Amino acid sequence: MLIKPCSLLLPFAIGLLIGAADAQAPLPQDRPSFDTVAADVQRQLAQSLAELATLRERIAAEKLPMDRELREAEADLQAVRTRFQEVSRTLELRSLDLNNLRVDIDKRRDQATYLGNVLGEYIREIASGMHITELQRYDGELNAVKLAQENTSMPESDVLAAQIGFVATSIVRLHDVLGGTRFEGSAVDGTGLVKPGTFVLVGPAALFRAADGSVIGAAEQRIGSLEPTVESFSEQADRESAAQMVLGTGGRFPFDPTLGSAQKIADTKETLLQHFQKGGPVMYPIAALATAALIVVLLKWLSMLRVRRPSRKLVDELLEHVEAGDQAAAIEQAEVVGGPVGAMLLAGAERVGEPRELVEEVMFEQVLSTRLRLQGWLPFVAIAATSAPLLGLLGTVTGIMRTFTLMTVSASGDAKALSSGISEALITTEFGLVVAIPSLLLHAFLSRRARSIVDEMEKAAIAFLNRMRSRASSHEPDPAQIEVA
Numbered sequence: 001m002l003i004k005p006c007s008l009l010l011p012f013a014i015g016l017l018i019g020a021a022d023a024q025a026p027l028p029q030d031r032p033s034f035d036t037v038a039a040d041v042q043r044q045l046a047q048s049l050a051e052l053a054t055l056r057e058r059i060a061a062e063k064l065p066m067d068r069e070l071r072e073a074e075a076d077l078q079a080v081r082t083r084f085q086e087v088s089r090t091l092e093l094r095s096l097d098l099n100n101l102r103v104d105i106d107k108r109r110d111q112a113t114y115l116g117n118v119l120g121e122y123i124r125e126i127a128s129g130m131h132i133t134e135l136q137r138y139d140g141e142l143n144a145v146k147l148a149q150e151n152t153s154m155p156e157s158d159v160l161a162a163q164i165g166f167v168a169t170s171i172v173r174l175h176d177v178l179g180g181t182r183f184e185g186s187a188v189d190g191t192g193l194v195k196p197g198t199f200v201l202v203g204p205a206a207l208f209r210a211a212d213g214s215v216i217g218a219a220e221q222r223i224g225s226l227e228p229t230v231e232s233f234s235e236q237a238d239r240e241s242a243a244q245m246v247l248g249t250g251g252r253f254p255f256d257p258t259l260g261s262a263q264k265i266a267d268t269k270e271t272l273l274q275h276f277q278k279g280g281p282v283m284y285p286i287a288a289l290a291t292a293a294l295i296v297v298l299l300k301w302l303s304m305l306r307v308r309r310p311s312r313k314l315v316d317e318l319l320e321h322v323e324a325g326d327q328a329a330a331i332e333q334a335e336v337v338g339g340p341v342g343a344m345l346l347a348g349a350e351r352v353g354e355p356r357e358l359v360e361e362v363m364f365e366q367v368l369s370t371r372l373r374l375q376g377w378l379p380f381v382a383i384a385a386t387s388a389p390l391l392g393l394l395g396t397v398t399g400i401m402r403t404f405t406l407m408t409v410s411a412s413g414d415a416k417a418l419s420s421g422i423s424e425a426l427i428t429t430e431f432g433l434v435v436a437i438p439s440l441l442l443h444a445f446l447s448r449r450a451r452s453i454v455d456e457m458e459k460a461a462i463a464f465l466n467r468m469r470s471r472a473s474s475h476e477p478d479p480a481q482i483e484v485a
Contacts, residue, residue, distance in 0.1 A: 112156055119163035120149055126170050132221035132228040133199045133206045134173070136185040141169050177201060182248065187228040189215045194227065200246050205255055209246040216242050218254070279427035280402075282395035286388060286428065290435040293384035296377045297442045304374065304449050308339030315460055318345055323467040327352045340370040340453060341460050348464050356468060363461045370457060374450035378443060385439035392432020399425025 148162035180202040187208045197210040206219040208230050216239045217232035233239045244251025318333040334346035344366035351359045403421030
């Protein structure tokens with residue numbers, strides 16, 4: 001235990017203060033003398049110094065072990081600090097490793113999820129790309145992997161194992177398809193009966209032979225059916241060759257390079273009557289309108305072909321007779337001109353010498369009569385050109401309504417079931433335009449031809465009236481001669 005020197009000197013200082021106080025106070029006669037007190041003080045000082053020396057020796061004796069203990073404690077503290085730093089560093093490294101491990105686990109989990117999605121997409125692509133005949137062969141594997149993918153309680157490792165197993169199956173399937181494979185199954189014949197038999201699959205083409213040999217042909221998929229349908233070969237040589245190929249006794253593989261598309265295209269070909277009937281009830285008024293417009297166009301065209309066009313030479317000769325005042329020759333020449341122009345000129349020639357306004361009205365009457373006759377029934381052709389697209393639009397609306405009705409009833413998107421309504425919607429529009437466009441062009445052609453005939457009549461009438469005016473001007477008396485007379 002360490003004792004501070006100041007704690008030892010404190011009694012000594014107190015004693016000196018007391019002695020100084022006693023020295024200042026009047027000394028009683030019975031108090032000790034100064035020498036006695038000094039001796040006591042010296043004794044106490046010597047005692048205190050002795051105690052101080054003893055204390056110093058004690059301090060010196062205890063200081064070295066305590067210094068050693070302090071250095072040992074400091075060394076232990078440094079060791080503990082070093083150990084603490086190492087442990088802290090190790091803990092930080094462990095935390096960092098733990099975080100890295102968690103990140104790596106998340107990455108691995110994401111990779112596993114991505115791999116599962118890729119495998120699921122691969123399985124869906126393989127399933128959708130399989131031939132209809134292969135669905136019977138791999139039905140168990142497909143159902144197993146689909147159930148594993150849809151089971152949310154199954155561990156991801158089991159789902160992944162099921163997917164990888166199907167991938168291995170698909171690789172074997174690819175080898176079989178490329179090299180050709182034979183397996184048992186069932187297919188639907190042309191009468192709708194399901195027949196068990198044997199398939200031979202080479203690439204995208206498949207053959208089927210019923211077990212009883214009643215059906216031999218190419219196995220294809222029919223829309224709306226989950227069973228393969230057999231299209232029997234029409235030629236006996238193809239049937240015999242296919243039967244030998246299926247039985248494994250030789251033969252050649254009858255292969256359709258179009259994979260059945262040629263037969264489907266041939267089935268879609270139809271006659272004009274069949275195409276017309278697909279348009280529905282609206283096709284009948286369109287056909288009636290087209291027939292009536294065609295009859296009118298033919299009749300008008302034939303009537304306009306029979307219209308006699310005037311010769312310029314004959315018209316000029318008639319105008320010369322009118323200018324010369326030879327009415328009889330003008331009438332005879334008008335009969336020679338003929339046609340609507342001749343009839344109009346004849347009406348004018350018969351009234352030569354009468355007032356010009358009357359002649360003009362008579363000739364204009366002939367022009368109006370001819371115009372009405374030429375343009376008769378032409379508005380009907382224009383009405384047909386306008387009404388046919390509207391009827392086609394009506395058929396389009398009814399066809400779409402029928403399509404939606406079939407969709408509601410069948411509750412499916414089968415194109416074959418909805419084709420009737422779609423065909424009605426499109427065919428009526430097609431025929432409406434087919435009737436409207438030619439009707440519009442023919443109406444414009446006939447109107448132009450009628451207009452050209454009327455224009456010739458108007459031109460001849462103007463020339464006739466001008467010649468009449470010229471003759472009247474030449475026969476009027478001179479006002480100067482009248483005044484002289």
